[in-house]
Amino acid sequence: MSNVVGYARVSTREQSPEAQEAELRAAGAVRVFVDHGESSRIADRPQWKACGDYLRPGDTLVIRALDRIAGTEQMAIELIRDLGRRGVRLRSLTEPFLDVDTSTPMGEAIVGIMAVLAQLRVATIRENTRRGLAHARAQGRVGGRPSVMTPERTAAAVRLRQDGHSIQHIATVLGVGKSSVARALARNEDDLNAVQ
Structure with a gap:
């Protein structure tokens, strides 16, 4: 029997995950795993690992938003692909495009499109940074610490x-x-x- 499983995360110990938990339970989650004070860039979060161990093929993992499980686009894409390979559906309450079955060809295509867009974003940031630095150098400005060599x-x-x-x-x-x-x-x- 397939389950709806929730995962919530708050970045600091002072934050309360109650609102996230309530949203996930309202979306049908029979069990909610919660990490307190954990960064989304760390894959080894205790409750995230427990959630991964708990999920079975056919289950749906429901999250409030993608940034709850992944701190970078690349990490998000890898997690979505991994869930798809395991037969777990991912559903985001705030990102409807994530309510796809990633184990199907269409779902895998959507993940592929996300990967391309993530790479494009990184390349665009890199190109804009390069252009900005070149412009600053042309204006006589150099980044970094001032040289000790006056x-x-x-x-x-x-x-x-x-x-x-x-x-x-x-x-x-x-x-x-x-x-x-x-x-x-x-x-x-x-x-x-x-x-x-």
């Missing part, structure tokens, strides 16, 4: 290097790391080559 320190490093001192000695004199000195000298060399 123009004065760089000029001193160049002079010391021309006098034959090692990068380690220069770093000690300037009170900075060797890698900072090496990068500053390399940038200075590139700038000189660009001018010539």
